[in-house]
Amino acid sequence: MADLLDLRALPSIDQMLNAPDAAPLLERHGRAVVTEQLRSLLAEIRQAVRDGGGALPQIDDVFASLLCRLDYRSRSNLRPLFNLTGTVLHTNLGRALLAEEAIAAAVDAMREAAALELDLDTGKRGERDSHLRMLLCELTGAEDATVVNNNAAAVLIALATVGEGREAIVSRGELIEIGGAFRMPDIMKRAGVRLVEVGTTNRTHPRDYRKAIGPDTALILKVHTSNYRIEGFTAEVPGAELAVIAREAGVVLLNDLGSGTLVDLSRYGLAREPTVREAVADGADLVTFSGDKLLGGPQAGFIVGRRDLIAEINRNPLKRALRLDKIRIAALASTLKLYRDPDRLAARLPTLRMLTRREGEIRAQAERLRPQLARLLEKHGFTVEICACRSQVGSGALPVDTLPSAGLRILGERGTNLERLAAALRALARPVIGRLGDGALILDLRCLADEAGFLESLSQVSGHGLA
Incomplete structure (x- = not known):
């Protein structure tokens, strides 16, 4: 009976759609999509209560969950990311950046x-x-x-x-x-x-x-x-x-x-x-x-x-x-x-600019970023060190020629799973793509131009399965 009373306390779909918190969601995603996702979310909440999953969530929490669902549903996989693989013209990452x-x-x-x-x-x-x-x-x-x-x-x-x-x-x-x-x-x-x-x-x-x-x-x-x-x-x-x-x-x-x-x-x-x-x-x-x-x-x-x-x-x-x-x-x-x-x-063509970056310039960038990246990841059991890299041109060009570069080498402590970290970086709103090898996750910095955006993206990593 208590569970039934709890469920009766849950607002109807129409009530929630007419609430002030729903207005920005309706404006951004459209009424049909919001209604569909809200109906699915409320059904899951009802089932959880019936299965003994606890009390009903607060309405603010329902809207927060709904917002996360809608944002995830509308997010494109074809979105900007940080190519730190060390391959400048990476076929899987769209090859050349335009001037x-x-x-x-x-x-x-x-x-x-x-x-x-x-x-x-x-x-x-x-x-x-x-x-x-x-x-x-x-x-x-x-x-x-x-x-x-x-x-x-x-x-x-x-x-x-x-x-x-x-x-x-x-x-x-x-x-x-x-x-x-x-x-x-x-x-x-x-x-x-x-x-x-x-x-x-x-x-x-x-x-x-x-x-x-x-x-x-x-x-x-x-x-x-x-x-x-x-x-x-x-x-x-x-x-x-x-x-x-x-x-x-x-x-x-x-x-x-x-x-x-x-x-x-x-x-x-x-x-x-x-x-x-x-x-x-x-x-x-x-x-x-x-x-x-x-x-x-x-x-x-x-x-x-x-x-x-x-x-x-x-x-x-x-x-x-x-x-x-x-x-x-x-x-x-x-x-x-x-x-x-x-x-x-x-200076004007991004592909050539990245290919011609000097190793010393990239290493200086690694030295700037290492302390900040270490602070973000050490609480999750990872250490970060500067490393030498060899970048590739990619996309079938100059296949045996590599370019001296520098990057950040991330190591897991006490068996910490680097695959899990790589997955968390891919799940970011702006993903960070490195390469796994030799027991480490390597972030080659040759193609990194937006340091502030890189750090801002990494600051969200705790919310993607590393907490």
């Missing part, structure tokens, strides 16, 4: 109508690629250019346009697999191209290509092995020599650079990668590369090269299926414009 100029351009494109396919000079219909074509030709030296939604799509449509129903010759040492188990032979098959392998895994010579060329050969495909390296007793045919072979045989040379870069990275103290301009100058008929890796822009796949081949690609029905929207085009155009000023590029 402020690119962000502003994307926001303008989202907020207002834009002349996406309108030629403002003539008033007639235009082409969306025109916003990028001149910039790409200027920066690469190519005759023409087009763009699709990623580099795998760029390779797919180029192969399908140039070689469908015919043969493409590739070195065995360049039959790569990219992330997500996507393999070059599979892409070629989907493009309707018959693969002809030449050479061996570690050595391919000019004579291998010449012997393989026949009446059904449409192209030679060169693939930059940007996500791995074969070292030792090796040989490959450089792009300039392949261009001569392709020209003599009257076939197309397609050079897939993968990550691709528009500048010589060695000028910034990084390992050298072949640039797009060099691939074009070496005589490739078509060059494909990514927008969201070393280039530092949003996800895109660029194709530059001969004007007649680009025109064919743009007439391919696949082009419409793979095209970009106005938001990414606006962001890409702003990103490409930054490359006109290479002297200031490292």
Whole structure:
């Protein structure tokens, strides 16, 4: 009987929805959602009382629980986080961060109508690629250019346009697999191209290509092995020599650079990668590369090269299926414009800025943060120390080159569970993502720009299973 009286004391759903505390919840989440979650919460409270779970909670506590439920339900997993993994271009974390100029351009494109396919000079219909074509030709030296939604799509449509129903010759040492188990032979098959392998895994010579060329050969495909390296007793045919072979045989040379870069990275103290301009100058008929890796822009796949081949690609029905929207085009155009000023590029492009941070600067940051992080975690049985790290570029770029960095090494005392700490950090409103290894949780600070936000996020960790 006491339990029944308790339940009668619980306000009805209508009473709670009309209470002053419900107004901000209704404004933020909508009446239907609040009603659904409130009904579920009240049902759980009633059941708990019936099962002997104690007295009814205070109304303020009910609203507090309801607020937590609503916030959790509306919170997106695709939310900002701190990438402290030590991998700058982390595929699982969205790869490149955009420059402020690119962000502003994307926001303008989202907020207002834009002349996406309108030629403002003539008033007639235009082409969306025109916003990028001149910039790409200027920066690469190519005759023409087009763009699709990623580099795998760029390779797919180029192969399908140039070689469908015919043969493409590739070195065995360049039959790569990219992330997500996507393999070059599979892409070629989907493009309707018959693969002809030449050479061996570690050595391919000019004579291998010449012997393989026949009446059904449409192209030679060169693939930059940007996500791995074969070292030792090796040989490959450089792009300039392949261009001569392709020209003599009257076939197309397609050079897939993968990550691709528009500048010589060695000028910034990084390992050298072949640039797009060099691939074009070496005589490739078509060059494909990514927008969201070393280039530092949003996800895109660029194709530059001969004007007649680009025109064919743009007439391919696949082009419409793979095209970009106005938001990414606006962001890409702003990103490409930054490359006109290479002297200031490292300061303005977040990817390059993070890649070129000095070890001493990062270590000084670790020294500033260690005492504060130690105070937050020591009560939970963890100790924090400064450590040396080796950061990676990521996303298949410069796979064997690492960057000297520094970070915070978190150790558990008396068997404290580091997996539990990592889970608690992932559960924060703005998650902190590090890497577990060698009995510690490592937070590599190379990509940390917002120290205050980092500490503010960590201050909430006690409420996520560590209390």
